Amino acid sequence: MRVEDLEKSFGRNHVLKGLNLEFPSAATTVVMGPSGCGKSVLLKHLVGLLEPDAGKVWFDDQRIDQIPEPQLGPIRRRIGFFFQQGALFDSMTVGQNVEFPLREHTDMSPGERRVRVDRMLEMVGVSGTYDRNPATLSGGQRKRVALARAIVLEPDVILYDEPTTGLDPIRSDIIGKLIERLQNALKLTSIVVTHDIQLSFRIADRMVLLHEGQVHMEGPPELFRNSDDPEVRRFLEGRATRDELAGIEDAREDGS
Numbered sequence: 001m002r003v004e005d006l007e008k009s010f011g012r013n014h015v016l017k018g019l020n021l022e023f024p025s026a027a028t029t030v031v032m033g034p035s036g037c038g039k040s041v042l043l044k045h046l047v048g049l050l051e052p053d054a055g056k057v058w059f060d061d062q063r064i065d066q067i068p069e070p071q072l073g074p075i076r077r078r079i080g081f082f083f084q085q086g087a088l089f090d091s092m093t094v095g096q097n098v099e100f101p102l103r104e105h106t107d108m109s110p111g112e113r114r115v116r117v118d119r120m121l122e123m124v125g126v127s128g129t130y131d132r133n134p135a136t137l138s139g140g141q142r143k144r145v146a147l148a149r150a151i152v153l154e155p156d157v158i159l160y161d162e163p164t165t166g167l168d169p170i171r172s173d174i175i176g177k178l179i180e181r182l183q184n185a186l187k188l189t190s191i192v193v194t195h196d197i198q199l200s201f202r203i204a205d206r207m208v209l210l211h212e213g214q215v216h217m218e219g220p221p222e223l224f225r226n227s228d229d230p231e232v233r234r235f236l237e238g239r240a241t242r243d244e245l246a247g248i249e250d251a252r253e254d255g256s
């Protein structure tokens with residue numbers, strides 16, 4: 001997948017300012033950047049959930065940005081999407097949740113679907129939860145079930161939006177291992193959006209740092225680890241700028 005000169009504004013909020021990025025096949029690209037910098041907006045363009053103001057979105061030789069919504073189905077089937085919230089339907093069992101895309105998009109028999117769902121649940125380490133209600137699972141288990149659902153159609157590409165948000169460091173580490181395992185087992189093109197630095201270095205073949213609507217730096221993890229670039233250091237070390245800190249100073253002087 002790749003994007004060319006991607007531009008997107010919401011009203012006067014100019015979010016993506018000419019983004020050029022290529023996501024190599026069968027590798028993991030991690031896209032980093034502060035909250036609100038447009039990471040989720042970028043992912044939504046990759047699946048045609050948002051239309052660019054200008055620029056191109058490519059999937060192989062197809063222009064996703066030019067395909068009308070009703071014809072996007074076949075492409076979306078090749079792209080697994082693991083959302084920030086990983087919302088499962090609590091009115092369905094775990095098994096039914098994971099089976100859902102197979103019912104919608106394939107003509108597999110119930111027996112074939114069961115075999116596939118069991119294999120996916122096993123791959124993410126929650127076999128034995130098939131008949132459980134998702135509401136009775138832990139946060140980490142729910143994420144794994146959502147992950148099983150994202151890969152059940154055996155996509156070519158998988159997009160992860162903040163896969164470890166809301167998890168403690170140990171459970172984040174488990175999700176990181178699972179992303180790696182799926183990557184190795186399925187040879188997916190993985191695109192991971194996150195501000196989890198530890199996760200980034202663990203799984204990335206390539207890293208991208210977004211800053212003010214553009215690609216600030218991209219390359220292998222070593223490039224980032226050894227970089228002297230102030231913006232990269234600031235992001236990796238989690239330091240706020242004077243401007244960002246000014247916000248809370250003002251609030252204090254206000255007496256609020």
Ligand SMILES: Nc1ncnc2c1ncn2[C@@H]1O[C@H](COP(=O)(O)OP(=O)(O)O)[C@@H](O)[C@H]1O
Pocket residue numbers: 010013015033034035036037038039040041042
């Ligand atoms: N559908 C939308 N309508 C209006 N503004 C949006 C919409 N989606 C995102 N934005 C704005 O775009 C910016 C980037 O958002 P987002 O991509 O969600 O950030 P993040 O990098 O944290 O994922 C934010 O300022 C957000 O408020």
Ligand SMILES: [Mg+2]
Pocket residue numbers: 039040041161162
């Ligand atoms: Mg986001």
